[in-house]
Structure formats: structure tokens, C-alpha cells
Amino acid sequence: MLQAIILVLAQVTVLLAVSPFLVGLIRKVKARLQLRRGASVLQPYADLAKLFQKQPVISTTASWVFTATPYIVFASTLSAGLLVPTFISLNPMNFAGNIIALVYLLALGTFFLILAGLDAGSAFGGMGSSREAIVASLTEPAMILSIFAIALTNGSTNLSTIVHRTALLEGTVTDPSPQLMALAALFIVALAETGRVPVDNPATHLELTMIHEAMILEYSGRYLALLEWAAGLKLALFLSLIANVFAPWGIATTAAPAAMMIGLLVYLAKTAALAVVIGIIECMFAKLRLFRVTDLLGVAFILGLLGLLFFYTLRS
Amino acid sequence: MLNLLWILLGSYVVGILLPFCLPRRAEVQSLSAGVPAVVATSAGVVLGLLGLTSSGFITGSLASTIPLLAFTIRIDPLAAFFLLTISLAGLAASIYALGYVRHFDGRASVSTIGSLFNGFLCSMTLVVLADNGFFFLIAWELMSLLSYFLVVTEHEKTEVRYAGLFYLIMTHVGTAFIIVAFLILFQGAGSFSFEIFRHPNQSLPEGMRTLAFLMALIGFGTKAGIVPLHVWLPYAHPAAPSHISALMSGVMIKTAIYALIRVYFDFLGGQFPWWWGFTVLFLGATSALLGVMYALMEHDLKRLLAFHSVENIGIILLGIGAGMVFQSYGLKELAALGLLAGLYHTINHAMFKALLFLGAGSLLYATHVRNIEEYGGLLRRMPWTGVFFLVGAVSISALPPTNGFVSEWLVFQSLFLSYQLPTAFLKLMLPIAAAILALTGVLALACFAKAFGISFLALARSTQARHAEEVPAPMLVGMGLLAAFCVVLGVAPMVMLPLLDRVVAPLAGISIEGKVLAMDGWALAPVNVEFSSLSTPALSLLLMALALLGWGLAVTFGGRLRKRRYKTWSCGINLTPRMEYTATGFVQPIKRVFSTVYQPTAKLETEFLHESRYFAKRRHFEFHIEPIFEKYLYDPLVAFFTTLADRLRVIQAGSLHLYLTYIFVTLILLLLLAV
Numbered sequence: 001m002l003q004a005i006i007l008v009l010a011q012v013t014v015l016l017a018v019s020p021f022l023v024g025l026i027r028k029v030k031a032r033l034q035l036r037r038g039a040s041v042l043q044p045y046a047d048l049a050k051l052f053q054k055q056p057v058i059s060t061t062a063s064w065v066f067t068a069t070p071y072i073v074f075a076s077t078l079s080a081g082l083l084v085p086t087f088i089s090l091n092p093m094n095f096a097g098n099i100i101a102l103v104y105l106l107a108l109g110t111f112f113l114i115l116a117g118l119d120a121g122s123a124f125g126g127m128g129s130s131r132e133a134i135v136a137s138l139t140e141p142a143m144i145l146s147i148f149a150i151a152l153t154n155g156s157t158n159l160s161t162i163v164h165r166t167a168l169l170e171g172t173v174t175d176p177s178p179q180l181m182a183l184a185a186l187f188i189v190a191l192a193e194t195g196r197v198p199v200d201n202p203a204t205h206l207e208l209t210m211i212h213e214a215m216i217l218e219y220s221g222r223y224l225a226l227l228e229w230a231a232g233l234k235l236a237l238f239l240s241l242i243a244n245v246f247a248p249w250g251i252a253t254t255a256a257p258a259a260m261m262i263g264l265l266v267y268l269a270k271t272a273a274l275a276v277v278i279g280i281i282e283c284m285f286a287k288l289r290l291f292r293v294t295d296l297l298g299v300a301f302i303l304g305l306l307g308l309l310f311f312y313t314l315r316s
Numbered sequence: 317m318l319n320l321l322w323i324l325l326g327s328y329v330v331g332i333l334l335p336f337c338l339p340r341r342a343e344v345q346s347l348s349a350g351v352p353a354v355v356a357t358s359a360g361v362v363l364g365l366l367g368l369t370s371s372g373f374i375t376g377s378l379a380s381t382i383p384l385l386a387f388t389i390r391i392d393p394l395a396a397f398f399l400l401t402i403s404l405a406g407l408a409a410s411i412y413a414l415g416y417v418r419h420f421d422g423r424a425s426v427s428t429i430g431s432l433f434n435g436f437l438c439s440m441t442l443v444v445l446a447d448n449g450f451f452f453l454i455a456w457e458l459m460s461l462l463s464y465f466l467v468v469t470e471h472e473k474t475e476v477r478y479a480g481l482f483y484l485i486m487t488h489v490g491t492a493f494i495i496v497a498f499l500i501l502f503q504g505a506g507s508f509s510f511e512i513f514r515h516p517n518q519s520l521p522e523g524m525r526t527l528a529f530l531m532a533l534i535g536f537g538t539k540a541g542i543v544p545l546h547v548w549l550p551y552a553h554p555a556a557p558s559h560i561s562a563l564m565s566g567v568m569i570k571t572a573i574y575a576l577i578r579v580y581f582d583f584l585g586g587q588f589p590w591w592w593g594f595t596v597l598f599l600g601a602t603s604a605l606l607g608v609m610y611a612l613m614e615h616d617l618k619r620l621l622a623f624h625s626v627e628n629i630g631i632i633l634l635g636i637g638a639g640m641v642f643q644s645y646g647l648k649e650l651a652a653l654g655l656l657a658g659l660y661h662t663i664n665h666a667m668f669k670a671l672l673f674l675g676a677g678s679l680l681y682a683t684h685v686r687n688i689e690e691y692g693g694l695l696r697r698m699p700w701t702g703v704f705f706l707v708g709a710v711s712i713s714a715l716p717p718t719n720g721f722v723s724e725w726l727v728f729q730s731l732f733l734s735y736q737l738p739t740a741f742l743k744l745m746l747p748i749a750a751a752i753l754a755l756t757g758v759l760a761l762a763c764f765a766k767a768f769g770i771s772f773l774a775l776a777r778s779t780q781a782r783h784a785e786e787v788p789a790p791m792l793v794g795m796g797l798l799a800a801f802c803v804v805l806g807v808a809p810m811v812m813l814p815l816l817d818r819v820v821a822p823l824a825g826i827s828i829e830g831k832v833l834a835m836d837g838w839a840l841a842p843v844n845v846e847f848s849s850l851s852t853p854a855l856s857l858l859l860m861a862l863a864l865l866g867w868g869l870a871v872t873f874g875g876r877l878r879k880r881r882y883k884t885w886s887c888g889i890n891l892t893p894r895m896e897y898t899a900t901g902f903v904q905p906i907k908r909v910f911s912t913v914y915q916p917t918a919k920l921e922t923e924f925l926h927e928s929r930y931f932a933k934r935r936h937f938e939f940h941i942e943p944i945f946e947k948y949l950y951d952p953l954v955a956f957f958t959t960l961a962d963r964l965r966v967i968q969a970g971s972l973h974l975y976l977t978y979i980f981v982t983l984i985l986l987l988l989l990a991v
Contacts, residue, residue: 065773097849100729100848111715118896141752
């Protein structure tokens with residue numbers, strides 16, 4: 001019991017500590033590829049600290065939903081993050097929810113963000129909310145299908161169990177194609193869910209392009225800090241998911257201190273590598289028009305479906 | 317326990333008669349109908365719980381002189397579960413009605429509404445308790461007729477009369493199919509008694525069983541609102557007074573679910589080919605998706621909610637359909653899981669849909685408008701209604717840790733376990749149904765973000781919304797009760813699941829309580845903990861703890877800085893409600909992406925100033941969605957029958973001699989046939 005509590009607290013700390021770093025890393029990679037020097041990788045930490053110390057300004061038209069939303073988004077994203085193994089595969093919160101619970105916990109945050117976007121009464125917020133709704137609704141089916149392909153190959157929908165089994169090579173991976181399809185689908189989903197190019201651009205405040213930024217336009221001070229942190233947490237969550245589900249090697253499979261230290265280092269290396277990949281993608285592609293995003297997410301859906309088809313045709 | 321049954325039925329009878337015997341004052345009449353209803357539904361809740369927990373069945377009967385008809389009543393776990401569902405929603409609605417019906421004073425007879433309300437509740441109760449086919453049909457017909465009278469409460473409006481007529485026709489076409497289904501069962505059993513229907517060695521040939529399946533599906537499907545038989549639902553449900561809408565949408569359509577389970581699992585013995593289950597599953601997926609898609613485009617709050625009932629019936633059928641597929645392959649545990657998921661969603665939907673309809677009624681009470689484009693900013697004017705509506709919205713969007721999430725999660729699990737099926741086709745179809753369920757879930761989220769966001773947040777969009785006031789206490793109590801149930805059924809599923817298991821066990825032939833509940837009931841784990849698990853108590857604790865953590869971080873890093881209030885920056889001009897995003901604008905991208913389904917048509921007319929074409933005097937914009945089923949299915953059918961009736965008119969010439977000839981010829985023919 002005590003060990004479980006310590007592990008949960010460690011997980012919370014790791015996620016909270018790592019997520020600004022990943023955001024900073026992506027920004028740095030982008031800057032370097034654009035031949036800029038870019039801010040330090042640690043800049044997001046400074047941003048957060050600064051934001052927390054600023055006096056928040058709340059719109060006079062906004063209701064309590066507006067001020068409650070940052071806490072709800074922060075809590076739901078972080079609890080979703082606790083369902084994903086990071087440096088140790090034996091996640092103590094494994095029993096609390098499987099991957100569907102993760103999807104719906106993230107949806108809880110999305111729901112309140114959409115409401116908060118509408119609450120201030122400005123047209124920008126409403127626009128962001130409306131766009132977020134369509135992106136979210138196209139992402140989810142693709143996510144469920146790819147999840148199912150992964151679950152089938154591992155005989156479980158609990159993330160910790162999946163990672164643990166893969167790490168110990170318990171599953172019989174005769175043919176990796178279902179996993180590859182699911183990986184591709186999940187990668188597209190991750191780009192869409194975390195609001196990255198080519199679906200959304202986190203570095204813009206131009207009304208024609210923004211989705212996530214438009215929804216949180218009216219936030220300031222500690223509320224904005226929590227929302228920014230939550231966005232970083234979501235990024236960390238998806239990177240951990242991809243890293244550990246598809247390549248869990250190096251993760252600690254026992255609670256021994258040495259294994260956990262190695263697990264932590266390997267985890268940092270893997271997520272950093274993925275962040276670099278995302279940074280490169282952001283530089284290589286332009287943001288898609290909103291109605292072209294449909295096609296991209298359609299591709300993700302088909303990939304997830306192919307993963308399933310491959311599983312059934314190759315294994316039977 | 318039989319005493320309780322008498323209290324239940326007696327109170328309803330009192331509630332039906334009393335409103336007509338007392339002085340015609342709105343307060344007195346609302347009490348005279350409301351108090352008996354509260355007593356009766358409370359008795360129903362207790363009786364339902366007793367029926368779910370006691371080991372024996374409660375049975376009772378009243379002699380009748382009509383052959384084949386016997387007023388027999390039986391409360392087995394299945395009936396008890398539906399009795400509980402009806403009574404819980406009925407209890408909240410009758411408390412709510414104490415405040416709400418005064419709204420009708422002067423416009424409609426409060427005593428008639430109260431009396432019909434009791435009769436309607438009573439007929440629904442009898443539908444699920446009846447243990448005789450004839451008796452069942454009488455109760456069913458009463459339920460349909462009484463709800464029809466309630467639908468046409470505001471009969472001075474043309475659209476209400478149209479809705480009523482539409483409902484009356486559809487429900488009777490449905491009943492015709494149900495009668496055929498019962499006649500087939502009668503043919504196999506030789507009696508209308510349910511006791512004999514469910515006798516296992518009844519001899520019905522395979523073809524007749526299939527026919528019974530289809531007839532029951534169409535007949536009860538009409539009541540349940542399965543696509544494409546759903547078309548009456550968005551007209552009839554919103555037309556009734558809101559507490560009636562809550563019961564029609566939340567509970568009445570569930571009686572059809574009850575009857576389907578009764579016929580398929582009880583009477584037909586749960587033995588059927590796989591395609592029965594697949595048909596139900598397919599219809600469920602279609603209803604879920606189309607229901608939510610049409611709901612998204614709707615800006616009349618009550619019509620929006622009515623379309624969501626189509627969606628949720630679809631989700632319930634996904635669970636039951638999956639259960640039927642598993643049942644036909646003898647996978648009893650999974651069949652039980654599918655049924656359990658469907659039933660859990662049934663009670664959950666009854667709670668949150670009734671809550672949302674009562675919320676819509678409160679908005680109507682306070683503003684007298686139904687279009688959400690005319691609300692706005694109501695959370696400040698009506699804080700409690702707002703909070704309760706938000707709980708309902710979160711529940712229906714299946715967000716953790718509320719009740720909608722738990723039951724949808726169970727449906728997901730049963731669909732995911734399809735890999736145990738023997739055929740590749742079904743192995744692939746069930747996950748696709750899960751993907752459709754995921755899409756449905758997110759579209760519902762978008763829809764309720766729209767409904768709540770546009771109605772309750774930002775600035776008021778009309779004078780009515782600006783002057784709205786919080787509704788009276790009984791209405792708040794009714795909504796609060798349902799909101800509490802939504803939270804409890806979500807956070808503590810271990811309370812409900814053992815009861816549901818008792819319903820499912822005799823139908824699927826296996827008890828799965830030990831399998832579904834793991835860790836002393838603190839987690840749900842269908843099949844095993846290794847495959848999947850969910851613990852909503854843990855998740856809710858986690859959410860609360862982490863929200864506190866967020867608050868703690870804010871305090872530690874930033875101290876207790878005072879918030880500053882300032883107007884929203886709107887590019888230098890003063891913010892007006894006209895700048896806010898509208899519901900139409902909100903769903904525009906969704907309409908465009910799914911234009912194949914909606915077939916939208918938009919029309920923009922501009923009237924220019926005489927002096928210059930650079931300035932518009934007036935612009936008129938309207939957009940429509942193609943009602944596909946009405947246009948391509950119902951309109952041709954109606955046209956066909958109208959033509960047929962026209963042709964047949966030649967034999968009805970108005971001459972008495974001619975009619976006597978018809979009778980004579982018929983008699984001769986019958987005599988010839990008899991020989």
C-alpha cells in the first residue's frame with residue numbers, strides 16, 4: 001500500500017516535471033531547424049512560474065464554469081496520465097481505469113474547455129470551441145480502433161498490463177503489422193489531440209488558424225498556467241503512451257530502485273526522442289485547413305481498421 | 317409485499333380521481349394529483365427494490381370473466397428492475413410537477429393534466445407487471461392513449477395537433493405488429509398467459525419464431541424509437557408538458573426495451589440464430605449515430621433531447637444486441653455482460669434524460685421560449701437549474717465519473733470481447749460498432765457543450781433570458797433528486813450491479829456478479845482484472861485530489877492574488893450578445909463534415925438599398941437539413957396509402973343497397989368456404 005502511494009506520487013512528480021521540458025524541447029528543435037537560436041529548453045518552466053505570479057483577470061461575463069475549468073482540465077489530464085506507465089510498468093493505478101477510461105477522462109477536460117471557450121462571450125472563444133468539437137469527434141473513433149488493435153495483440157485493455165507483458169515479451173509477436181498500423185493511427189491521433197501541426201498550431205494567435213489557443217484566449221495568471229501545464233501533460237501522456245506501448249524496452253518491470261533509475265533515464269530518452277520527431281514534423285508540414293483535417297483523421301481511422309483486419313487475417 | 321402493491325395501485329387510482337373532486341384552484345389540484353403520485357411512486361421504488369432482492373416472485377391475480385384475459389401480475393427481477401426505473405423517474409417528475417403544472421393554469425386544465433399523469437404512470441407500471449398477453453396489450457394501449465392525450469395538452473397549437481396525430485398513427489401501427497407477435501406466441505402456447513409463453517417446450521417452427529422476432533422488433537421498435545421508426549419521437553416528446561416529456565423520453569420508451577428482452581430472452585428462450593442479435597446491434601448502431609447527428613442540428617432544446625433518446629436507445633440496443641449475438645453462440649458470460657450493460661444504460665438514461673427534460677421545462681417555465689438561441693447567460697439567473705442541467709449534460713456525454721460513463725464503458729467492454737466469437741465477420745463488426753459508439757459519444761459531448769454553453773453561459777441573448785428567474789423549490793427538488801442519482805449510479809456502481817446481475821442471471825443462465833465486480837466491489841472488471849478494469853470511486857477521488865493539487869500549486873507559486881474582473885476584450889468595441897457564437901455557428905463545421913448525412917441547403921436573400929448595391933437593407937438567411945427518412949420512406953408510404961384509399965373509394969358509393977349486397981356476397985362466400 002505504502003509502495004503504491006509512493007509510486008503514484010513519483011508518477012505525478014515525473015509527469016509534472018517532464019511535461020514543460022518536452023514542450024521546450026519541441027520549441028527548441030523547431031527554432032534550430034528554422035535557423036533560429038530559440039529560447040532555452042527550460043523556458044516553459046520560467047513561463048509557468050511567471051504566470052502563476054501574475055494577477056488573473058476574469059471576464060465580467062464569465063461564470064463559475066470559467067474559473068473551475070482550469071482545475072478540472074488539470075485534474076482530468078493528470079489522472080489520465082496516471083493510467084499510463086512511465087518509468088515503471090507495474091502501475092499502481094492500473095485497476096482504476098483502462099485505456100477507454102483514459103480516452104473519456106481526456107474528453108472530460110475537452111468538454112469543460114469547450115464550455116470555457118463559450119463562457120467569455122467573445123467570438124474567438126466560440127470559434128475555438130466549435131473547432132475543438134469537430135476535431136475531437138473525428139479523433140475518437142480512430143483512437144478506439146487503434147486501441148482495440150493494440151488490446152487484441154496483448155490480450156488486455158489495461159495499459160499497465162499491456163506494457164508489462166510487452167516488456168517481458170509475454171505476447172507472441174509473430175507479425176508486427178497490426179501494431180505498426182495502430183502505431184501510425186495513434187501517432188496521428190496524438191498530433192490532433194495535443195493540438196500540433198498539421199492539425200492545430202500551438203505557436204500562433206492568429207484567428208484563422210487557432211483551435212486550442214482560441215479557447216483559452218481569455219485566460220490569464222494562474223488559470224492560464226494550469227491550462228498550459230495541462231496541455232504539456234497531455235503531450236507527455238501521448239508520448240509516454242506511444243513510447244511505452246510500442247517500445248517498452250528499458251522500462252522497470254520490478255520496483256527495485258536500480259531498475260527504476262534505469263527506467264526513468266530510458267523514459268526521458270524515449271520521450272525526448274519522440275519530442276524531437278514532433279518538432280521535425282512541425283517544421284516539415286504546413287498546418288492543414290480545418291476541413292482537410294477530416295482527411296487526415298480519416299486516414300487514422302482506416303489505419304486503425306487495417307490494424308484490426310491484419311490481426312484477424314494473419315492470426316487465424 | 318402484496319399490500320405494497322395495493323398501496324401502489326390504490327394511490328394511482330386516487331390520483332386519477334381526486335383532481336376532479338376538489339375545488340378548481342391550481343394549487344389544490346396540483347397537490348391532489350401530486351401527493352398520490354409521490355406516494356405511489358415511492359411504493360413502486362420500495363416494491364422494485366424488494367422484487368430485486370427477494371428470492372421469490374411476487375404474483376397476484378384478479379379473476380376475469382373474459383376468456384383468455386386474466387389480470388395476473390408477476391414481479392420477477394426483470395419486471396422489478398423496470399418498476400424501479402419507472403418509479404424513480406416518476407417520483408422526481410411528480411415532485412417537480414407540484415411546481416411546474418401551475419405554469420399551465422389558465423391555459424389548460426391542471427386537474428386533467430394531473431389525472432392523466434397518474435393514469436400514465438399507472439399504465440406504464442402495469443405494462444411491466446402484466447403477466448398475461450391480453451392484459452399487457454390493454455395496459456400498453458392505455459399507456460399509448462393516455463400519453464397521446466398528454467401530448468395534445470396544448471391542442472390550440474397546430475404543430476401540437478400534428479405531433480399528436482403523428483404519434484397516434486405511429487403508435488397504433490406499432491401496436492398492430494405487437495398484436496401479430498403475440499398471436500404467433502399464442503399459436504405456440506394456446507394461451508395468452510405469459511407463464512405458458514415462457515414454457516420451454518412450446519412448439520413453434522423456426523419460421524414462425526423468426527416472424528415473431530421481426531414483428532416484435534418492428535412493433536416495440538416503433539415505441540422505442542429505433543431508426544427508421546423514430547420519426548414521431550422528435551414531434552411528440554417535445555409537445556407534451558415537460559414533466560411528461562421527461563417520462564415519455566426517459567421511461568416510456570424503456571417499456572419497449574423491457575418487452576423486447578421479455579420476448580427474446582424469456583418467451584423465445586434465448587435461443588436464436590446469430591443474425592437476430594446482429595440485426596439488433598446494427599439497428600442500435602444506426603440509431604445511436606443518426607440520433608445524435610440529428611440532435612446536433614436541433615436548436616429547440618426539447619427536440620434536441622428527444623433526438624438524444626433515439627441515440628441512447630441505440631446504445632442500449634448495442635449492449636442487448638451484443639448480448640444476443642453472444643447468447644446465440646452459447647457464450648453465456650458475455651451474453652450476460654451485454655445484457656447487463658444494456659440494462660445499466662437503461663436506468664442511467666432514465667435518470668439523466670428525465671433530469672435534462674425537467675431542466676428544459678425549468679428553462680421554459682422561466683423564459684417561455686424553447687429555442688436555445690434565445691437563452692444565454694442563464695447560469696447566473698438560475699444557478700441551481702444550471703448546476704443540475706450540467707450534471708445531466710456530463711452524464712449523457714458519458715464523462716467520468718458519472719453514470720453514463722459507467723454503462724457506456726460496459727457496452728464498450730462487451731463489444732471488445734468479440735474476439736471470442738467464432739466468425740471473422742462478427743469479430744470485425746463488433747469493434748466497428750465500438751468505433752461508432754465512440755463517435756456517438758463525442759458527438760453527444762459536442763451537442764451538450766452546445767446546449768449548455770449556448771443556454772447557460774456568456775451574455776443573455778434575449779429579453780426573456782435577461783429577466784429569467786430561478787424556478788420554485790419543488791421543481792428544484794425534483795431535478796436535484798435525479799442529479800443525485802446520476803452521480804451515485806456513476807460513483808458507486810457496486811450498489812446497482814448486484815441488483816442488475818439478479819435480473820440478468822435467469823435470462824442468460826449464469827450469474828456474473830463475481831466476475832464483474834472485483835476488489836470487493838471497488839472495481840469493475842468484466843471477465844478478469846487483467847483484461848480490463850475500471851474503478852469510478854478511485855477515479856473520482858483521484859480527480860478531487862488532483863484538482864486540489866492544482867489549487868495547491870497555484871497558491872504555493874503565486875500566493876493568494878486577488879482576481880480582477882474586467883470586460884472581455886472584443887477588439888475595442890463593447891461586447892454585445894450578437895457577437896457571441898450562436899448554436900448554428902457552433903455546429904457549422906460538423907454540418908459541413910457530415911454533409912452526406914445532412915444534405916444541407918442554405919438560402920441567402922439580400923434586399924439592397926435602392927440607392928446603392930453596396931449596402932444591404934435586409935438579409936434573410938435560412939438553412940435546412942434534408943429529413944431523409946421522412947422524405948424517402950414515409951412520404952412515399954403515405955402517398956401510396958392515399959392513392960390506394962382514393963381507388964377504394966369507388967366501392968363506397970353511399971348507397972345502402974350496395975352495402976347490403978356486399979354483406980350478402982360476403983356471407984355467400986363464407987358459406988362456400990365453410991363447405
